[in-house]
Amino acid sequence: MHKRVIFKELKQHLLKPQITVITGLRRVGKSTALKFLLSEVNHQNKTYIDLEKIENRVLFSEKSYASIESGLRSLGLDLTKECVIAVDEIQLVPTSVSVVKYFYDTYGVKFLLTGSSSYYLKNHFSESLAGRKRIFEMFPLTFQEFLTFKGQPNLEILALNQILYNEFIYARYKPLYEEYIQFGGFPEVVLATTNEDKVAYLKDVINAYIELDIKLLSDFKMSNELYKLIQLLASRVGSRLDISKLSSISGINRNKINDYLELLEYTYFIHRVPPFTKNKDKEISGQAKLYFADTGVLQILAQVSSGQVFENIIALQLKAKGNVAYYQRKTGQEIDFILNESIGIEVKETPSDRDLKVLKQRCSELEINEPMLIARNAPGSDFKEWFWGGNIV
Structure with missing residues (x-):
């Protein structure tokens, strides 16, 4: 099993009585994380329940808690002792939240849950499980995790972290980074052996x-219409959203x-980057960029x-480091990204000394002291x- 960076934090939360909820896009590795956590439980009074299986959906859809309790006991669980129940794809049974709440409150069961969408989980869980849970968000692999999946030594990966251009490191890791850019970070895709499979x-x-x-998590019925909009958005990635x-x-x-757009963002499919300004009213009215x-x-x-x-992959890499915005004047002059309100970032496929000079000048005008020119080649x-x-x- 390839371990993700988030596993360390998840393992720490395993020791707490709160419900552990893992959410994110489908196929980012939530089920693997769930099974990892269950393997770390040091007793046998535990079980894994996959709600994609109809018999498990039937169990969690029972109208009587007594019937559900009988079903859990038939799985070998002793609810009067320390007990851990891992439930995969919790969103497939809308009433399962009340089931989780009942057994958490009544028996102190430690629940480990996964769900494919924050659109359902964040809103519904906030109301029903307030104070009882912590939500962990999983995303496609970072480049660091990608390298781990590819079997690269950890010490070498650490040497990559945010250093100025190094010819040796660039030559060594360039082909892997290009593969990461081309095919992304879904674990199954990364581990696939042929481009056709990817x-x-x-x-x-x-x-x-x-x-x-x-279709499951929203009232939208016209999937063809939504798909066409997604394709349209993809062709405009990195541009300001003109509704x-x-x-x-x-x-x-x-x-x-x-x-x-709200649905696509809440279900982790897209990310919007707001304009950088110290005037909050302008930030609210300004057009966001989409990635x-x-x-x-x-x-x-598309x-x-x-x-x-390349700009999209850098947006994702920066998002893992903090708050990301962009800056653009009415004249068209811009800074591609501003990280944590303190680092001005320009993204170029091939960098030049002039690019850095222009970036430094624009950062100076905004009183941003740290310019950072990021390039691909x-x-x-x-x-x-x-x-x-x-x-x-």
């Missing part, structure tokens, strides 16, 4: 997301597009430029004051 897995992820998660223009092109009502949760998925959905894909010059994208781990 593409097939990515298509399956998209299909399962729309046909299972979206009026999207509505005009797609023929979808503005209000419905906003509802779709997809995985660059492999992005490139299945033919996008190499620059767009080494220039054919001696210029080395830049960060290779693979070093942002």
Whole structure:
């Protein structure tokens, strides 16, 4: 089993009585995390329940708690002793939240839960399990995790962390980083041995997301309409979201597009990056930029430029490091990203000394003291004051 960075935090929470909830996109490895946690329980009074199996959905749909209790006892559980129940795909039985609440309150059962969407879990759990749970969000693999899955030594991976361009490291890890950019970070995709299998897995992820998660967790019935909007968004990745223009092109009502965007973001499929400003009113009214949760998925959905894909992967890498915004004047001058309100970041496929000078000037105007030029390809010059994208781990 390949261990994710989040496993350490999950293991620490295993010792606490609170319900452990793991949520995120389908196929990011939530079930694997659940089984890892269950393997760390040092007694046998535990069980794994997959709600994708109909017999388990029937059990959790019983109207009588006594009937559910009998079913749990038939699985070998002694509810009067320390007990751990792992439930996979909790969103498949809407009434399961009340079941979890009952056995948590009545017997002090330690529950480990997974669900494919925060859209359902965050809202419903906040009301029903207030004070009883902690939600952990899982995402596709970071580049650091990608390297671990590829069998790279941990000590070498640590050497990558946010250093200026190093020719040796660049040459050693460049092919792996390009694979990561092309196919993204879904574990099954990373471990697939052929490009054909990787593409097939990515298509399956998209299909399962729309046909299972979206139809299950929302009132939207027109999956074809939503899919067309997703493709339209993919072709505009890295651009500011102009809802009026999207509505005009797609023929979808503005209000419905906003509802779709909210759904796509709450279910982890897209991320929106707000404009940087110290005036909150302007931030609220400004147009956000859009990025997809995985660059492999992005490139299945639309033919996008190499620059767009690279900007998307950097947006994801930066998101793991803190709050990300972008800056753009009405004149068009911009800074691609501002990290934690203190680092100005410009993203280029191939960097130049002039790019860094322009970035420093724009950062100075905003009183941002740390400019950071991030690039994908080494220039054919001696210029080395830049960060290779693979070093942002």
